[in-house]
Amino acid sequence: MYAYDELDRTLINERVSEFRDQVKRRLSGELTEDEFKMLRLQNGVYLQLHAYMFRVAIPYGTLSSKQLRALARVGRRYDRGYGHFTTRQNIQFNWIKLAELPDALADLAEVGIHAMQTSGNNMRNVTSDQWAGVAPGEVEDPRIWSEILRQHTTLHPEFSFLPRKFKIAITASEHDRAAIKVHDIGLRLYKNAEGETGFEVLVGGGLGRTPFIGKTIKPFVHGRDILSYVEAILRVYNQYGRRDNIYKARIKILVHELGIEKFAREVDEEWKQMGDVGLTLDHSVIEEVRSRFSYPAYEKLPHMPDELKQAAHDPLFERWRRNSVFPHKVQGYSIVTLSLKPVGAPPGDATSDQMDAVADLADRYSFGEIRVGHEQNLCLPHVAKRDLPQLWKALDRIGLATPNVNLVTDIIACPGLDYCSLANARSIPIAQELTRRFANHDTAELIGRLHINISGCINACGHHHVGHIGILGVEKNGEEFYQITIGGRADEGAQMGTLIGPAIPYAEVADVIEDIVEAYLALRDRPEELFVDAVKRLGVEPFKERVYATR
Amino acid sequence: MVTANRTWDGVVIYRTAQQGWSANLSDAAIVRTSDEARTLLGEATADDVGAIGPYIAPVELKDGGEIKPGNLREHIRSEGLTIDLLPVPA
Missing domain, CATH: 3.30.413.10 (Sulfite Reductase Hemoprotein, domain 1)
Structure with a gap:
């Protein structure tokens, strides 16, 4: 964790006072919307379809349990009991009232969180690896x-x-x-x-x-x-x-x-x-x-504790461990990803109750620290391996143990036309339908690593260009259509996906993605060949043929 | 019709024939010509304190005079999300 100094605290508090005054002047009519717009944007306040949207920065994706509880409180007190984690280590609240925003900012300032430069033509939140350190x-x-x-x-x-x-x-x-x-x-x-x-x-x-x-x-x-x-x-x-x-x-x-x-x-x-x-x-x-960065006082722990050996007999635990638990630099510890992609749910959303529960689990099992990744999942960065079975059970109780990290249902999606004033088409219902189609975890494991990214417009908040499968919503004559790209990736071998053909109507998107995945399973040269590698080897033609031959 | 968001809380609102605002689409003033639409928009824009971002949006008039949103965007603004509001644990 990074400890803010007095300068940081003063800066954030002064900013809250300043914005409180600006909001007051806006509501009294002293400031016009034209005058106020830039001021609100500099404090992360957008206007979306239904309400104001408030974007809060999570610098380099690191949160303390105290900070996560403050975000939960903002969701509960000023919004509708949930928040949306974005692809740039921010969280967004979708239903916040302008009149209450200064209070929300003040609550966050108490724990050193702010919304400065989460919008506008300036330097945005500097992001980093959620496994940093x-x-x-x-x-x-x-x-x-x-x-x-x-x-x-x-x-x-x-x-x-x-x-x-x-x-x-x-x-x-x-x-x-x-x-x-x-x-x-x-x-x-x-x-x-x-x-x-x-x-x-x-x-x-x-x-x-x-x-x-x-x-x-x-x-x-x-x-x-x-x-x-x-x-x-x-x-x-x-x-x-x-x-x-x-x-x-x-x-x-x-x-x-x-x-x-x-x-x-x-x-x-x-x-x-x-x-x-x-x-x-x-x-x-x-x-x-x-x-000013503090690190946990790690214990000297065995690589394979008895608790883990015993839990390995439970296939459900093993599936989750295989999927969500990653090596840590310190022996006896693990990094645990918490999937915010349960089947049928909006990707990246977490309720205030879930945030509070994760904060409690972070205190108990991860030295009070939580991370946020650009894939819209959370992460507990310092979990002792002996605690993994207990943690898994606790996560399962709050709906955060879906064993789908990096699999086909670990979908990145922007808010799309359900929320966003820029969107041309919906993203979340497409993601929800795809998670239902691929809900069987055996099937998802058989498919292997596959990133589906969905954007509701060309602004690409869902990073569709770099999805192994990218889905881009467009509008044609008042109807929602979706362009499909394949072969993109966002890692060290980053590349843009290739468009496979004409846009597909809303109702057919899930069928098309199923066709593409089935084609991959038939065409891969061995089970270990990832979807994105198969596309690289084969090009888009076989997939295009599969999708459009009967359409 | 002309629609906007209410300044203090962001709620979706519609310009009424009484030169006010309503959160109900059924109260919206309906205009049929571009001149009428421009006039309505001009009045709405003049209320900078009460409303933010007014614009002209299409409607569909059903038999019996019922007003329905004229496109998907306005349908979502009027009827709300097309998804469950809260995350649903598996």
Whole structure:
């Protein structure tokens, strides 16, 4: 956990007071909506179809049990008893009243949570690997660098009015769980041949209307220089990024139009001109931030405790363990993913009661710490293996032990037309129907790892481009249709999926996905060949033929 | 019709013929020409304190005068989510 200091607490509290005054002036008519809109967006407040939506940041996906209880309380007190975890380590509340928002923010401020820069054309929540600090083989905890960037860019005047929103993600593992290649800036922490810690810097990735995989702009930037280098990138973007056309304003368009070589030269020139502007990170600064992260006092525990051996006789426990429990860097401990994708439920939603229960379980079994991943699941990062059987039973009682992590029903989905004012089509009912079609866990295990991502519009909040199967809702003559892509992936081998053919009507989407999965099962060359690898080997044609031959 | 969200709580509202707002679609003022729609929208937009984001939306008039939303988006705004509100544990 990261311990905020007095400066952070003062900043957050001042922000709440400021927003309370702004809301008051808006409700009295002193501020027009035109004047107020930017102010509310800077505090994470959108207007959606039915109500205001309130987006709260969960920096680098780390929450304390106390913070999760505060989120549960906001859901219960100001909303309708639940929240929606997003693909960028945020949580959204869908039914909040503007008049009550300052109170909700004040409640969250008590536990160091805020909604600053969860919207608007500024630096958004700096995201990271939800296994940060506990993943075996990790170079070091990437959250230290996320925190440094968070501190530097929060309310930074130069980055508060960028041409468009700006998203950074950081990983320190070989396997990328933070989707860094589809971010405006992606940072991969590693040690170079000299043993120095630094970053491969990628730029210009993103999804939405014009998707791009990020390109490496600098193979290695020393850790001490990362702040100044990122600032140089932002300055070039601020100078040249287009402000005349919202669809061409993201940095990915600038990088694409200039070309990565020219863009890199511009950044190098800016970096050189900046000289020493106080952004070189002293060792002491890095260590100060590092020291504010606390780590559990792990016990010395056996690799295979008796409790685990006994529980292994229960096939239901074993299925869950096989699916949801992952290796930890400390012997005797595990990382446990809590699926927020029960069969028939909206992906990523959790009730306030569930959040409270998870907070209690985190206190009992995970040193009071919870993580949030971009796949819209939660995670307990420090569970002693001896506690796994008890934890499983407790999770099952609150509906959070569905053994489907990384399987076909672990679907990423945006809120879609049920909630979102930008959407063209619904996402959640499609996800719900698919979870029912593939509800049999034996079948899901037989299929193996398969990520289905659903977006209700081209803005791609459901990351459909990088789903192994991507589903994009579009509107045709007032009806909902869905484009299907296959072969996308969001990890270290990130790539965009390929469209298989004409859009499919709403009622046929689940049938089409079943056809694609059946084709895969028939075509894979061995059970271990994942869907996405089979698509890479075979191309889209066999799948296209299967889908459209009879339609 | 012209629809918007109520400023203080975000609830979906409809512009009425009495130059006010109602949360019931059945109270909505129905206009048939683009000039009438523009006039209604102009009045609605003038109420910046009471409503946010007014716009013109289609309706379907059933036999007997019943007003129904004219597209899926407005149907969802009027009738609510097409899914269960709360997560359903398996």
